[in-house]
Amino acid sequence: MGKKLVLINVDFIDVYDNKKVHRAGDREEMTDMRIAEIKAVNPDFVTVIGAAEEDENPGQEDPGKGK
Secondary structure, eight states, X not given: OOEEXXXXXXXXXXXXXXXXXXXXXXXXXEEHHHXXXXXXXXXXXXXXXXXXXXXXXXXSOOTTOOO
């Protein structure tokens, strides 16, 4: 499932995500469905700014990261 990178425009409490607080200026990855749900409440809460980077090998560690 593709995700998009969104910019949070206004502080808001996400009542559907365990009362998570989203802060203005933060960037987060969200699905199209989640973005639509948030914009249905207030279209000014978030702005889509691009596609989120896809993890090429989900579940595998990055070999460039040392311990």
